[in-house]
Structures are given as C-alpha cells and as structure tokens.
Amino acid sequence: MNDKKTSGGGKDGHYARLRRAHREANPLPSSDNVVLYGLHTVRAAILNPDRKPLQLLATRNALARLELADDTLRRCPVEIVEPKAIDRLTGDGAVHQGIALETLPLKPKPLTALGDTDLVLVLDQVTDPHNVGAILRSAVAFGAGALVTTARHSPVESGVLAKAASGALEHIDHIEVRNLAEALETLSQSGFQTVGLDSEGPDILEQTVSGAKIALVLGAEGKGLRQKTRETVDALARLDMPGAIKSLNVSNAAVLSLYVARHAMVES
Structure with missing residues (x-):
C-alpha cells in the first residue's frame, strides 16, 4: 500500500x-x-x-x-x-x-555580557510569568538591551511567559545574577543611573532620570523593592499618579517608566 x-x-x-x-x-x-x-x-x-x-x-x-x-x-x-x-x-x-x-531554553547570560546597551530593566523578584512576559514585550518595544533578573525568585522560560512576550523573548538579552545589590553597584560603576520605582519614592520619575545610560529597577507587586535594593539604587522615584490609586501593575509601571526614560535620554 x-x-x-x-x-x-x-x-x-x-x-x-x-x-x-x-x-x-x-x-x-x-x-x-x-x-x-x-x-x-x-x-x-x-x-x-x-x-x-x-x-x-x-x-x-x-x-x-x-x-x-x-x-x-x-x-x-x-x-x-x-x-x-x-x-x-x-x-x-x-x-x-x-x-x-x-x-531548548535560551541560556541566560552573565552581567559581563551586557554589551553597549543604554537602557536596561532590572526585576527584583518579579515572579509572575504573565507580568515578566508583558515587561519583555515593552522592553523590546522601547529598545532596552537587556532584562536583568536574579537566579532565584524569577520565573523560568515557559510557554506562558513567551506567549505574553509575543516574540520579544527572542529579541533581548536575559542577564541572570546571583546578588542583585552587587549587580546594581556594577551597573552604576559602568555609567548607568540606577533608578528604583517606588510608589512612595521621594521624587517624580520624570524629574529623576537623566544621563545617557539608565537602568530601571522594578519590584514585585505587593512587596515592591526589597530594602537592600532600595539602599543600593542611585535614586528612588515614583510615577506621578494624580488619581485615588497610587500604584500600577508592575508590567504597566514598566511600560510607563520605559517611555519616561527613553524620552529623557532623547532630550539629554
């Protein structure tokens, strides 16, 4: 037959x-x-x-x-x-x-492989794969060169994360570090202004970001940035929210922060 x-x-x-x-x-x-x-x-x-x-x-x-x-x-x-x-x-x-x-999953890179990017997103124990995927999509849209996460308390590559990223997973370097505070210090020494997003930050983000290289640091919903992270970043800043709700979902906060940072970099 x-x-x-x-x-x-x-x-x-x-x-x-x-x-x-x-x-x-x-x-x-x-x-x-x-x-x-x-x-x-x-x-x-x-x-x-x-x-x-x-x-x-x-x-x-x-x-x-x-x-x-x-x-x-x-x-x-x-x-x-x-x-x-x-x-x-x-x-x-x-x-x-x-x-x-x-x-096969993509292999995360060390911080030494960061390259010459001028915009980086750093996640402090953001574990929801839907949020991380959405953040990746926004990061690629705004030309961020890398996403930095910790080896622990971060989602692994999965179908859920990749679907939320809608292809962005393939267009940005994933940097994995063991000690986030040390990584932030390294970024600062490399010329990045490290800015932590905090709903109660002392300054407004638009008035804080400056310079040719920026690293935005976002924490998990509910917990926000860990204390050590808050102490290590160069500045803490908030998104100006005039309404009754003063905080956003982390993926929404990421896209607004990326817009503000990219706009500031263009003007500088």
Whole structure:
C-alpha cells in the first residue's frame, strides 16, 4: 500500500523528508525542554539563530500562516497534526493558535555580557510569568538591551511567559545574577543611573532620570523593592499618579517608566 506520508508524495511527504533530514543531522539532546506556542512566539523563536528548536507541531492552516521559507523550517522537524495533539502538549487553556514548538531554553547570560546597551530593566523578584512576559514585550518595544533578573525568585522560560512576550523573548538579552545589590553597584560603576520605582519614592520619575545610560529597577507587586535594593539604587522615584490609586501593575509601571526614560535620554 502506497502511503503519501511515507512514500514521499505530496506535502506530507515533503515535510516527512524535512523531519528525517533534521533528525539525522540533529539528534535530540537529553535536556529539559520548553514548549512555546502561538504564531508570533513560534515564528520569532524559529528565526532566532541562538535558539535550538527540536520539533514543530502545527495544523496545516497554522503552518501556512507562519509564513516561513522551507530553508528556515529545516531548522527543526515539522509534523502536521490536529489541534488536539497540540492541546495535549501545551495543556488545557493555552491559546496556541494551532502551533507549538518544542525547544531548548535560551541560556541566560552573565552581567559581563551586557554589551553597549543604554537602557536596561532590572526585576527584583518579579515572579509572575504573565507580568515578566508583558515587561519583555515593552522592553523590546522601547529598545532596552537587556532584562536583568536574579537566579532565584524569577520565573523560568515557559510557554506562558513567551506567549505574553509575543516574540520579544527572542529579541533581548536575559542577564541572570546571583546578588542583585552587587549587580546594581556594577551597573552604576559602568555609567548607568540606577533608578528604583517606588510608589512612595521621594521624587517624580520624570524629574529623576537623566544621563545617557539608565537602568530601571522594578519590584514585585505587593512587596515592591526589597530594602537592600532600595539602599543600593542611585535614586528612588515614583510615577506621578494624580488619581485615588497610587500604584500600577508592575508590567504597566514598566511600560510607563520605559517611555519616561527613553524620552529623557532623547532630550539629554
């Protein structure tokens, strides 16, 4: 019996050849993999040369909407599946849009790999992956070069975080440090003005940020910045909130702070 999926005929045979060629050239490593999903997230991940994709599961319609050339798709084996197969991989409730990518996680970089960026976001124990993903998206939109987090009390790379970031995870360096206070001191010595966001900060952010290099430091909702962090930053500042509520969700505070910082840098 001649089966298109195995005989090499038609589109299914074409993707089978891609899968076979990739498996022969790239045997799967033994590692803790992550599953990314959603069109924007998966497209950005496959296009990221630093990413090691392992397997792409997609409905035929979603694969067409991905709009990637065959040469690019050869980076990983492609399997055409029904939506239920992706549901099983991503878990209930994931808005996967008919596509999921199994991949090795990106490796965080040390502070010495910061490079020549002029705008950095630092998170002090912000653990919610939805918030961190949204912060990443805003950071990339405003041209921040790195997101600095601690090795502990920070979310690991996941489908939830990557979906919230909508592809931004692939466009910004993730710097991981063990001691945040030491990292802030290093940033300050490197010419960054380190500014901690605090709803009760003594000064307004617009009147505080200055200079050619800025590092914005945000704390977790509820707890805010830790005391050691508050003592280490160059300045504490608040977003001016004229309404009855004086604080924002950390991802909203991040986007406003990035706007203020970038605007100040352009004017300086």
